[in-house]
Amino acid sequence: MDDFFSADAAASGMVITVQSFGFKYGVPLDSDLMFDVRFMRNPYFIEELRDKTGLDSEVSEYVLADQNAELFLMQLKEMLGFLIPNYIREGKKYLTISIGCTGGRHRSVTIAQTIARFLLKETKNKVNIRHRDIDR
Numbered sequence: 001m002d003d004f005f006s007a008d009a010a011a012s013g014m015v016i017t018v019q020s021f022g023f024k025y026g027v028p029l030d031s032d033l034m035f036d037v038r039f040m041r042n043p044y045f046i047e048e049l050r051d052k053t054g055l056d057s058e059v060s061e062y063v064l065a066d067q068n069a070e071l072f073l074m075q076l077k078e079m080l081g082f083l084i085p086n087y088i089r090e091g092k093k094y095l096t097i098s099i100g101c102t103g104g105r106h107r108s109v110t111i112a113q114t115i116a117r118f119l120l121k122e123t124k125n126k127v128n129i130r131h132r133d134i135d136r
Contacts, residue, residue: 013093013125013126014084014087014088014092014093014094014095014125014126015093015094015095015125015126015127015128016084016094016095016096016097016119016123016125016126016127016128017094017095017096017097017127017128017129017130018097018099018112018115018116018119018127018128018129018130019031019096019097019098019099019112019129019130019131019132020054020098020099020100020101020104020108020109020111020112020130020131020132020133020134021098021099021100021104021108021132021133022100022101022102022103022104022105022108022132022133022136023036023038023100023101023102023104024102024103024104025103025104025132025133025136027098027100028096028098028132030096031096031097031098032094032095032096032097033083033095033096033097033098034097034098034099034100035076035097035098035099035100035111036100036101037069037072037099037100037101037107037108037111038100038101038102038107039068040063040066040068040069040072040101040107040111041062041063041066041068042101042102042106042107043059043062043063043106043107044102044103044105044106046062049062049106052106053105053106053109053131053134054105054106054107054108054109054110054111054112054113054131054134055109055113055131055134059106059109059110060110060113063106063107063110063111064110064114069110069111072111073111073114073115076115077115077118080097080115080118080119081122084123084125097112097115099111099112099115103133103136104131104132104133104134104136105133105134105136109131109134112129112131113129116128116129
């Protein structure tokens, strides 16, 4: 993770967009990296959580309490720690990371928010967050 703090990263001006989406609405065509989180337990099947989104603390806590979510996030952060500095060295100025679940309202939103917060904290790059299907 040391490369996140390198002078190259700070000077790169890379813009990273983290977006959530629902596979049932199609994959985003602007994705550079795409990750499927449909293997995580689904809050949609919990009556009290169904109408909420991954922006709600109850949903986020439910998703992140899954051991698979914890392991996935750990590995994804490590992978991004490797990839981002290498993309920067190659001159890439924009990176779009897409996180998908079935409907794009629960799991993908929670994971996208978590990754965006991580990147904001650990990198010197501009980070945008977008939730494409959260209102569908």
